[in-house]
Amino acid sequence: MEATTQTPDWKKLIWTGETSPKIRLLLWKITQGALPTGANLQQRGLMQHTTCIRCGELETEAHLFLHCDYARQVWTSSLFRDQLDPSAFPTFLDALTFGKTAVGLPPLGVLADIFPWVCWYIWIARDQMIFEKRFIKPEITVSKAIWSAREWKLAQPTVTQKPCTIKQVIIPDLDDLIVCCSDAAWRKETNMAGFGCIFMDKRGTVVSQANRVERSIPSPLVAEALALRWALFTALSLDYTKICFRADCQSLVTALNAHSSTTPPAGLYGIIQDIDHLSLSFSSVSFKFIARISNSATDELAKAALCTATPSPP
Ligand SMILES: [Zn+2]
Known part of the structure; x- marks a missing residue:
């Protein structure tokens, strides 16, 4: 059987492009089913904490990062020129493919690869909710992602520019x-x-x-x-x-x-x-x-x- 050409090339999506090593590792874990989400824990035979802390659905990667109401609120808060509708993506890889070419809205400025940073902060917000009982507002998750993406980019040395x-x-x-x-x-x-x-x-x-x-x-x-x-x-x-x-x-x-x-x-x-x-x-x-x-x-x-x-x- 021939391999389907429709499947996004996750290796290319993850290991190319400008983003920090921790972000790449997160993306790698997501695409490999290596993130300790509820669904992945269930697969390993662990029956506790398998559902989404926010809504009670099975916590798959697609649910956590795209389909949960929290994720939807994050993605729809004017990040991209072409509004991202997370429900349009059945899998995380589909969304990642979109994120690779999505253009940030003008006020966000130099924000290539904002998509994985948003994922990072959705994951952090999820951990804070579970382990610290702290609710991070969707708009805070968005600002943290924007700030971190930009700061990371600015901190990368270029030939003519001195880092701050x-x-x-x-x-x-x-x-x-x-x-x-x-x-x-x-x-x-x-x-x-x-x-x-x-x-x-x-x-x-x-x-x-x-x-x-x-x-x-x-x-x-x-x-x-x-x-x-x-x-x-x-x-x-x-x-x-x-x-x-x-x-x-x-x-x-x-x-x-x-x-x-x-x-x-x-x-x-x-x-x-x-x-x-x-x-x-x-x-x-x-x-x-x-x-x-x-x-x-x-x-x-x-x-x-x-x-x-x-x-x-x-
Ligand atoms: Zn949920």
Whole structure:
């Protein structure tokens, strides 16, 4: 009998493409039936915890990652340009094949291979529900996936770009409020921007700081907004939960605190949406204006990143 050509080539799907080793391993386990899902445990003769913790159906890979109502809520929260309907995929491999070519919606930016990251966080949310009795909202699962995919991608070294450096000085009490000042320095000649963010505890002691460079930035306002969005990513990577962001760009802070029906300044719509999305991952978050003179340390950090960067080749 000839092998069917319809079966997706799972090896190609998993081992090619840009994603982290842990994500590939997860995909490999899913496709090999090696993940300890209820159905797989049942196959091995274990009769406990065979059903979905959320709805009571048999916990197969397709159920857990696609067909359970929780997974459906995750997938339908505007991740892709072509809306993903998980019920259209009978098996996980079918969905993985779709995910390989799916195009993320514009605000999500550089998000090739977001699909496996979402799977990763669905699995994490499932584990937290079972083992810690913690319910992770679908939108939190989505933001974590987006954030991790982007951070992973940004952390991959490229020829011309320096990865960002986070300098953690003190590990603060994570229940305390952290204040984060962010700033951007923009260079018109190269359209490059340096981003800086400084995190302080309630006593004003610097607990960590980071800077980086970003290319193809059209305006200083966009640079300020992207610097703030990146500060949110950085705060999440440092596990800060209660945070107040400060920026010296009045129109940005006003746009963030405005009612959602007001139109943000031109070019900021997608970035503001991203920031709103990321804000969901903190237990408390606020945005305040800070006078430029009080933000000079962050400004210097942003400028320092710009100074060390080399312009892109033409
Ligand atoms: Zn379920």
